[in-house]
Amino acid sequence: MSKISLKNLSHSYLNSQVNKEDWALRNVNIDWNDGGAYALLGPSGCGKTTLLNIISGLLNPTEGQILFNDQDVTNKNPVERNIAQIFQFPVIYDTMTVFDNLAFPLKNRGISEQEIKNKVEEIAEMLELTSTLHNRASGLTADGKQKISLGRGLVRSDVNVIMFDEPLTVIDPHLKWILRSKLKELHQKINRTMIYVTHDQTEALTFADQVVVMHEAEIVQIGTPVELFEKPRHTFVGHFIGSPGMNILPCKIDNGAISINGNKIETKIDIKDKSFSKTEVGIRPEFIEFNESGLPVKIIKVSNTGRHKIIDTESESGKIKVIAKSSTNIPTGSAFLNFKKDYTYVYGDNWIIE
Amino acid sequence: MNKTVNQKAWLFVIPVFVLVAFNAIIPLMTVVNYAFQETFGNNVFMWEGTRWFKQILLSDRFHAALGRQILFTLIILFIQIPLGIFIALTMPKEGIGVSVCLVLMSMPLLIPWNVVGAMWNIFALPDIGFLGHSLNALGFDYNFTQQSGDAWFTTVLMDVWHWTSLVVLLSYAGLRSIQPAYYQAAEIDGASRWSVFRHIELPKMKKVLTIAILLRFMDSFMIYTEPFVLTGGGPGNATAFLSIDLVKMALGQFDLGPAAAMSLIYFFIVLTVCWVFYNLMMKNEGQS
Secondary structure, three states, X not given: OOOEEEEEEEEOOOOOOOOHHHOOEEEEEEEEOOOOEEEEEOOOOOOHHHHHHHHHOOOOOOEEEXXXXXXXXXXXXXXXXXXXXXXXXXXOOOOOEHHHHXXXXXXXXXXXXXXXXXXXXHHHHHOOOHHHOOOEHHHOOHHHHHHHHHHHHHOOOOOOOEEEEOOOOOOOHHHHHHHHHHHHHHHHHHOOOEEEEEOOHHHHHHHOOEEEEEEOOEEEEEEOHHHHHHOOOEHHHHHHOOOOOOEEEEOEEEOOEEEEOOXXXXXXXXXXXXXXXXXXXEEOXXXXXXXXXXXXXXXXXXXXXXXXXXXXEEEOXXXXXXXXXXXXXXXXXXXXXXXXXXXXXXXEOOEEOO | OOOOOOHHHHHHHHHHHHHHHHHHHHHHHHHHHHHOEEEOOOOOEEEOOOHHHHHHHHOHHHHHHHHHHHHHHHHHHHHHHXXXXXXXXXXXXXXXXXXXXXXXXXXXXXXXXXXXXXXXXXXXXXXXXXXXXXXXXXXXOOOOOOOHHHXXXXXXXXXXXXXXXXXHHHHHHXXXXXXXXXXXXXXXXXXXXXXXXXXXXXXXXXXXXHHHHHHHHHHHHOOOHHHHHHOOOOOOOOOOOHHHHHHHHHHHOOOHHHHHHHHHHHHHHHHHHHHHHHHHHOOOHHHO
C-alpha cells in the first residue's frame, strides 16, 4: 500500500513530437492517496488507458516520473511495482480451472499451497465463485470470466493499487449494476487504492470519491462528484458531466463587466486586467430560472421527464437548456432567463476564471 | 407456413452433382470396381471378392511400406510442428520485418513439388551438389543414392525445408490474433515466459495447430512427388513410401486389383486418423 505520485508525466507513441496532438498524455501531475477510490473519466481516446498502463508499468513514459511512496519506480516492471490491473475484456487462462486461475498470480510469487488455498477461497466467496471453483474457466459466461479477472486482481493482499480499465464493458446491464456495487463494497472492505477507468459518468460518479476528468491527453479537473457538478474548472467538464450538460455561451468582458449579447450577467468573479482570445459564460441548466426580465430567449421545446422539465430555448448567442421542476409553469413564445449568480462561471480559453 | 413444392429445384443440383461425379465418385467407384475383380486386359473382369484385400493386408511388402510411411510422418511432424511454432514465436510482430519474413516463409510453399524434388536431388548429389559435396568434404561418408540412412536424412530435410513454413504461417496467424491484454495480464500476474507460452499462446493456437497437424499429416502421409524425384523410392525400397509403392504396383507391375485394394485401405487409414484426431482435439470446444 502506498501513495502514488505522477510528476510531469508525458507520453507519446510517436518517435518525434511536433504538435500538441502527437502526445497521448501531456504533463500529468497527480497524487493518488493510499486507500482512495478514484475514477478516471473521459471520452474514448483521451489517454485514460495510456495513463493506467504507465502507472502499472506496462508502458514506459516518454517524460516524467512515477513515485510509489516517494520511491521512483519509473523504470520498474509491473511485478516489482506490485500492482493489479483488470482489463476491458475478461482475461482468463483457458486451460486452467477457476481455482488455478485465481491462484496463478500467487503461485508465480512462490506463496505456500495452504496460504494460496485460503486466499483463493476467500476471494471466491466474495465474488460468489465458490460453486464453480473447480470447473474449467473456459466454460464460464462473460461475466463469470470477468469475475475471475477481478478475482486475480484482488487475490494478492499486498498490492499497491488495483486498476480497472473499463471492466464492465462486456457485462450485461443488470449484472453491471451488481458488479459495480460489489466493487464499491470490496473497496470499503479491503481499503486498497482503486483506480477505475471509464467513459461513463454514472459509473465514475457512483464508484469514486474523487473523479479525475481527462480531455485530449490532459487532466482537466480532479474533484468530488459534487465539485465537478457545481464548479467545472474546464468547459469540457461542464459539457461531459451532467445531463444535459452545462450551457456555454460566448460573452464579452468590458472593464470587468460581463455581458452576453448586450445583456449584463452577474457573477461573483472579478476579472479585470485579464485578457483571453475566447471568453464564455457557463451555467448549468439546473441553475437557470424564468423571470420578468433578463436574457431574452425563444422557447423551442419542452420535454417532461417526469421528475423535471427540460426546456430548449434559443437566445441570440445560441441554444440554452433549462431544467425546471415539473410543477413550473413554462411561458410560451418568448421569455427571459435569469442565471443564479453563485453558479455562473466565466471561462477564458476554456479554463475557469477565478 | 406453407412451403411450395417445386421439384424443378433439383435441376439446380445437377451441375454440382455432375462435377462431383466426375472428379470424385466415378474415379473412386472405378477403383472399388477394380478392388474386387481380376482383369487381364481386353475389358474382361472376373469376380475375386475380398481376395486382394486379404492379400494386401497380409503382405510383408505392404507392412514395410506402411511402417516406413508412419515413421516418416511421425518424424516430420515431430520436427515441423515444434520448429514451426518456435520460428513463429521469434518472428517480428511489427514493422518491415513482418513482410520480409512472411515473403521468405511463403517461398518454399510456392515451388512445385517436382521442382523441389529436382532441386534437392541436385543439391544433395555427393559429387557435385552443394550439400552432398560439402558433407563429404567435411569428412562424412554421405551418398543418398546408395545409403538408406542418407536417403532418409535427405528426404526428411527436404520435407522440413518445404513444409515447415506452412506451420510457421498458421502459428503466426494464431499468435497475432491474441489480444495484447492477455500478455499484459500475464505480465502483471508475474508469469514466466514458459507460463505465457503454456497457458496463453499454446491454448490460443490450438485451433490453427490442429489444422496444421492435420494438413501436415495428410500431405506427408500421401507424399509422392518429392521422394519420387529425389530418390525414386530407393536405394532399394528404403524410401518407398505408401504412394510410391502403390504406383509401382499399379503402373509398374500392372496389378490393378491389389493396387485398387491397397488404395482403398490407404484412403481408409487417412480418413480414420483425421477423423479421430480432429474429434479428440475439438472435444472440449463446444463449451467455450
